[in-house]
Amino acid sequence: MESVKLVELLLTAEIYNRFEELTEDDIPKELRKAFYGKNGLTRPLVVKYDTAKKVVKDVDSALKNLPFVDYNAITRQIKLTSFELAVKWFAQRALDRIERNPILAYYYQNYDSLNVSYERAKKMNAPKCSDKEWLMCVLAELEKNKETSEMLSLVRVYSPEDIRVDFSDIALTDDQIEEIRKIEIALEEREFLREIGLTDVGKLLFIGPPGTGKTTTARALSRKLGLPLVEVKLSMITSQYLGETSKNIEKVFELAKILSPCILFIDEFDYVAKTRTSDEHAAVKRAVNTLLKSIDEINLVEDGVILIAATNHPSLLDPAVWRRFDKVIEFPEPSESLRRRILEIILAKVPGSYDIDEIVKITEGFTGAELRLVVREAVLKALLEERKEITQNDLKSAVEEVKSRLKLRETY
Secondary structure (H helix, E strand, C coil): CHHHHHHHHHHHHHHHHHCCCCCHHHCCHHHHHHHCECCECCCCCCCEHHHHHCCCCCHHHHHHCCCCEEEECCCCEEEECCHHHHHHHHHHHCHHHHHHCHHHHHHHCCCCCCCCCHHHHHHHCCCHHHCHHHHHHHHHHHHCCHHHHHHHCCCEEECHHHCCCCHHHCCCCHHHHHHHHHHHHHHHCHHHHHHCCCCCCCEEEEECCCCCCHHHHHHHHHHHHCCCEEEEEHHHHCCCCHHHHHHHHHHHHHHHHHCCCEEEEEECHHHCCECCCCCCCHHHHHHHHHHHHHHHCCCHHHHCEEEEEEECCHHHECHHHHCCCCEEEECCCCCHHHHHHHHHHHCCCCCEECCHHHHHHCCCCCCHHHHHHHHHHHHHHHHHCCCCCEEHHHHHHHHHHHHHHHHHHHHC
16 A cells, blocks of 8 residues: 555656646645645655655555666655556556545546546545645745735634544534635636626625524635635724724735635624714725725636625614625524534534533524533533533533523623
8 A cells, every 4th residue: 555655646746747737726626735845846756755754654665566666865856757557557457546535536537448537537636725734835825925914913814634623523504614625626626607798706794693503604604615715804804093993894805815716704793884874984885885996806617716794783774785795694593493403513512411401492582602501511510520421411501600691791
């Protein structure tokens, strides 16, 4: 197996270097990561001993079993001495790897009647924008320029690999899942949508009370789609000098286009996008108009940017804002069935003896965040008593504690 991994690495580098039409997105993610340097990925790809070690555990053992591979101890470079022999050797031993590797599938689809497809392999491969290393290289370049560095100061940028929550770990309604699936399909079929002139897609407005999963869903979608997440709170870019707010809005949208493909997630959307009234300051109106114009000038098909805005106060939004979004997705307080699903997910790895159905009934009106708080309090109470298994009483006590906390919050 180690020999197979080494030959795949060498063949991938050789074929990538030979065919200019192949791109970094064609290199399998696990192999691509081995080639990153301080300047990102550079052509031609060179397989050094240290590069191979990132993919092959026992490089020395693999080298001994491959007569068509040479290792130069001085330059520490590993090369194929016979490309043809390597191609034949690999085809006889690793058809499954060829089917998953776009670089190899590109070459082998016309080799010896092998039933492999470059297009199929490419669809299974994560693009370079999903790599933390790629994003770090891009951000490092942006930091060198004063103007783009200022843009970065307005936002938080996450690599999909930095997102801890998995999409399968959040409880969504069927309607929410369907709308998110539409975005996933639109991302896959950008070329087709461009061809038919359907370009103004990929803009979602999340509305609902705090703690219902708006931010969590946006972050989980970043990980699911393998896209960087550009996250901004409108309150953070609103300057005390009102004229600067419009400029900051423009910078955020411009940065999203630079980092494309990506997700631009705007939280606290009502902070600027509120209803325009006659007594408002002219600069506030300009900020709202700038936001509307920026939304109009960005889309998934042409710019590769999925725009998600979130608000806890949809009634404050300007009617013109609502019209800019393909879909408004509601995140209400969880129903009984959704609370059960949330608790099942949270408690999946928590040892103990408890009745979820009872907890569901006594947590009416609780958000997902509050249900997580219940489980956290129950676990911590058990640990305080030197137990690693929770009981039904732990959960019920935690529910009462959270209810008391909520009442206290309403008092002030």
